[in-house]
Amino acid sequence: MNKKKITLKAEGLVGGYGGMNILNSIDIEITQGEIVSIIGPNGAGKTTLLKSIFGLIELKKGNIFLGEVEVTNQSPQNMVMSGLSYVPQERNIFPTLTVKENLDMGAYLRENNLKESMESIFSLYPVLNEKRNQAAGELSGGQQQMLAISRGLMSDPQFLLLDEPTAGLSPKLFDETFDSILKIKELGIGILIVEQNAKKSLKISNRGYVLVAGENRLTGTGESLLINKEVANLFLGGQ
Amino acid sequence: MTELFTYYLFPGLILGSIYALGAIGVSLLFGILRFAHFAHGDLMTFGAYVAFSMVTLFNISPYMAIPASIVGGIGISILIDKVCYRPFRQSKTIVLVISSLGVSLMLRSIIQIFWGVDYEVYFSGIQPSIDVAEDFRIKIHHIWIMLGSFSLIFLTHLFLKNTKLGKAMRAMSDDSELALITGIHTERVITATWIIGGSLAAVAGIFLGIDTQLSPSMGWDQLLPLFAAAILGGIGRPYGAIAGAMIIGVAEELSSYPGFLGENAPLLSPAYKTGVAFFIMVVMLIFKPTGLFRGRQF
Numbered sequence: 282m283n284k285k286k287i288t289l290k291a292e293g294l295v296g297g298y299g300g301m302n303i304l305n306s307i308d309i310e311i312t313q314g315e316i317v318s319i320i321g322p323n324g325a326g327k328t329t330l331l332k333s334i335f336g337l338i339e340l341k342k343g344n345i346f347l348g349e350v351e352v353t354n355q356s357p358q359n360m361v362m363s364g365l366s367y368v369p370q371e372r373n374i375f376p377t378l379t380v381k382e383n384l385d386m387g388a389y390l391r392e393n394n395l396k397e398s399m400e401s402i403f404s405l406y407p408v409l410n411e412k413r414n415q416a417a418g419e420l421s422g423g424q425q426q427m428l429a430i431s432r433g434l435m436s437d438p439q440f441l442l443l444d445e446p447t448a449g450l451s452p453k454l455f456d457e458t459f460d461s462i463l464k465i466k467e468l469g470i471g472i473l474i475v476e477q478n479a480k481k482s483l484k485i486s487n488r489g490y491v492l493v494a495g496e497n498r499l500t501g502t503g504e505s506l507l508i509n510k511e512v513a514n515l516f517l518g519g520q
Numbered sequence: 521m522t523e524l525f526t527y528y529l530f531p532g533l534i535l536g537s538i539y540a541l542g543a544i545g546v547s548l549l550f551g552i553l554r555f556a557h558f559a560h561g562d563l564m565t566f567g568a569y570v571a572f573s574m575v576t577l578f579n580i581s582p583y584m585a586i587p588a589s590i591v592g593g594i595g596i597s598i599l600i601d602k603v604c605y606r607p608f609r610q611s612k613t614i615v616l617v618i619s620s621l622g623v624s625l626m627l628r629s630i631i632q633i634f635w636g637v638d639y640e641v642y643f644s645g646i647q648p649s650i651d652v653a654e655d656f657r658i659k660i661h662h663i664w665i666m667l668g669s670f671s672l673i674f675l676t677h678l679f680l681k682n683t684k685l686g687k688a689m690r691a692m693s694d695d696s697e698l699a700l701i702t703g704i705h706t707e708r709v710i711t712a713t714w715i716i717g718g719s720l721a722a723v724a725g726i727f728l729g730i731d732t733q734l735s736p737s738m739g740w741d742q743l744l745p746l747f748a749a750a751i752l753g754g755i756g757r758p759y760g761a762i763a764g765a766m767i768i769g770v771a772e773e774l775s776s777y778p779g780f781l782g783e784n785a786p787l788l789s790p791a792y793k794t795g796v797a798f799f800i801m802v803v804m805l806i807f808k809p810t811g812l813f814r815g816r817q818f
Contacts, residue, residue, distance in 0.1 A: 389702055
């Protein structure tokens with residue numbers, strides 16, 4: 282626990298699909314043990330940002346540093362090895378594999394201490410322990426989301442990138458999901474969340490970034506963004 | 521009744537277990553690489569002829585030639601993948617399908633150049649058999665083929681269920697992008713898939729050669745039943761492929777059983793055997809394209 286906290290830093294990111302740029306110039310940073318929300322309208326480049334940090338989309342410009350080490354345009358595999366984990370919004374579990382096999386796969390690049398990780402996940406989400414031998418595709422939507430996050434945790438990451446973890450969940454499950462994200466934060470993991478549910482997400486965040494058209498529009502603490510007029514008008518329903 | 525067992529049901533199961541060895545490969549490859557591998561039958565032929573060379577060169581039984589044939593099958597599969605499929609990993613499926621059709625033609629031609637165009641057999645003469653019951657005889661070879669197929673299928677099952685690589689293979693078959701995100705070495709999984717598919721195809725070729733005879737088109741001729749079995753079981757579902765293969769094998773043989781109509785005319789002329797597999801495939805594609813075990817849609 283005394284280890285120095287590492288910071289993930291992205292500077293001047295430019296990238297997208299083919300010739301089209303979706304990210305025009307984005308800077309963000311997150312330190313271990315922090316929750317950072319990325320909010321913005323549809324098409325602002327939130328998901329693209331996560332994907333390009335994780336090496337799924339090639340960056341044309343910009344740098345990503347993990348502590349002192351540059352990790353720009355690394356393969357997803359190397360990113361997992363360097364301590365990043367990405368949980369996509371959809372198709373984030375292996376449906377025909379059992380719950381336990383899904384977790385095994387999350388730990389694919391690890392050799393040791395799987396038991397410990399699995400136990401801490403089962404204490405976070407006891408229901409997964411009960412259903413460990415069931416096919417993941419048979420779980421309810423909420424349970425699948427828990428499994429997806431757990432799969433991301435099994436690689437023992439320093440940073441977890443979550444793409445809309447509450448999409449399609451009932452309001453009751455929102456709160457459960459955000460509760461568990463707070464618990465994950467306590468493990469010393471930095472959590473970068475992209476969320477539609479901006480209000481709830483900012484409430485539990487240390488800091489937030491507002492993206493518009495692939496650029497940083499606003500940055501601040503979760504609190505300050507919550508009471509910001511512009512943010513309220515743009516994304517929080519104008520109250 | 522015994523006639524039904526001796527000449528139709530049991531041979532159907534033998535044929536089914538040979539199909540299963542090929543269909544597992546077709547199904548696994550489709551799940552991982554997302555294309556219908558049209559050269560799979562010719563991999564079977566290649567395996568059968570490698571064994572044929574061993575049999576003629578060293579005067580051994582074809583069963584003893586299985587290891588050499590598996591090595592040959594793995595080698596050619598990995599080589600073909602590197603040269604003909606790997607450059608098209610990001611391309612559209614149709615490109616890979618056409619490429620595999622080209623590979624199929626090349627393999628068959630190579631086999632014709634090296635081994636000739638004539639029919640060959642591993643051994644000639646009367647094949648020994650044992651009497652299980654009155655009028656119910658089983659060829660010794662059929663027992664070996666069945667035991668061999670079932671043990672290989674069981675080994676494949678153990679591999680898929682219990683090893684890290686096997687689980688990764690099923691994971692990639694479920695969702696290859698998520699597999700990449702999870703950190704799974706996708707190219708390694710692809711190689712492992714070719715190793716399994718290539719070995720099983722080689723052995724299927726030998727068994728087919730033992731059961732019937734060798735010819736350069738022997739494997740290509742099995743392509744339809746192989747795909748029918750894979751589709752019937754649910755494409756991308758190796759366990760489904762086994763069930764599908766057994767059903768297709770038995771259905772093909774039973775289609776010419778004369779007992780159904782109460783007179784001594786076969787239900788269908790044996791010449792239409794392949795048509796049965798085709799019929800089942802078409803019916804499945806129309807009414808239940810995901811197959812019996814909920815596989816992927818074509």
